[in-house]
Amino acid sequence: MSDSRLAGTVQVYGVDLRWAGADGAPPPRSYTEHEQRALVPQLAVVTLDLVDRGLLTVRESAGLVSSVADMTVEGSRLRAVLTKAENWLWSPSTPSRFRLSAPRFVLEHWFDDAYPTADISGLPRWDELGVDQRLVLVCASEASGMLTGPFGIWDGPPAELDTTQRFDWVDRQLAALLPFVRDGLIEVRRSETASDEFTVIGIDRLRDTLTEPALWCSDLDWGVGVGCVFTYAGLAVWRGGWSGAWNARLTFE
Known part of the structure; x- marks a missing residue:
């Protein structure tokens, strides 16, 4: 409101x-x-x-x-x-x-x-998170939240990868995202068109979904593909301290 x-x-x-x-x-x-x-x-x-x-x-x-x-x-x-x-x-x-x-x-x-604020004293500090983890958190806090496609934070897999190599590549991307999804802090969604329609991708389907070549086309419209958003629990954690650390870093830099 x-x-x-x-x-x-x-x-x-x-x-x-x-x-x-x-x-x-x-x-x-x-x-x-x-x-x-x-x-x-x-x-x-x-x-x-x-x-x-x-x-x-x-x-x-x-x-x-x-x-x-x-x-x-x-x-x-x-x-x-x-x-x-x-x-x-x-x-x-x-x-x-x-x-x-x-x-x-x-x-x-x-x-x-x-918009509650969670106690994050038991969680890693911002500077203890990996760069890939920080990137995912910032992505979830933004309006687009896109992970794939030309507006996503992840570069697409090289075209020459075979099936096994493509799965290995996806696994490396998911390593930063899965803990947040598993803990209920981030929800992953897929949008087939440039609209507000979406389906939630369960954690058990993320790996197979992200291997689809169509998600990584360079000519997709804004909002088409796979993105992420904070759940209420995730937003509370973000407001509990990680967002402040991120903003302080931006101010410092």
Whole structure:
């Protein structure tokens, strides 16, 4: 709610339900368009209630990023915006004009509960992690989080590798990632198209998935391939100290 687009909110809601283990949570994948549309009436009612209670504001932005010139959407137009399913669906070709914004007192009151900080005293310090491990953690914290393809952090395997060599190459890449996945700190996803649709790749399928040549093509669109994101537990650990160490390093350098 600090400043997020209305388009795509349904997908975020589904991920939240799944990570919380809530009843009715979707399986380890994104919602289909049909599932998203079916949830819009419910989420519209919730959003209107939050607006009426002064806990949330819906703004319309003329540009790709929010600014002080954004106009607050109110009254009958607000209801019309929230009940139109297309405004909730993310599209790569149609930038979302509407954003959700919470007042400062809401962020101050609920931010720490929404984004908890974990005690990482039993975990390795940032400078004790390998370079490859740090790279994966930073990747998970970024908007794209891509591991493969032209926008990924990993270079593709050399074309001349045979099947056995390709698996060996994948194993070396996974060595930095698997401990975080195994501990439930990072979730790995595959996107087949440049959209917000994805399927979660279980730890037992990562090795086979990453050997597919199609993932490493140099002409893939942004967002297509395999990427990673922090789970709630991973985000708590990241906020518990690793992000501070990363930011301090950037400042120092």
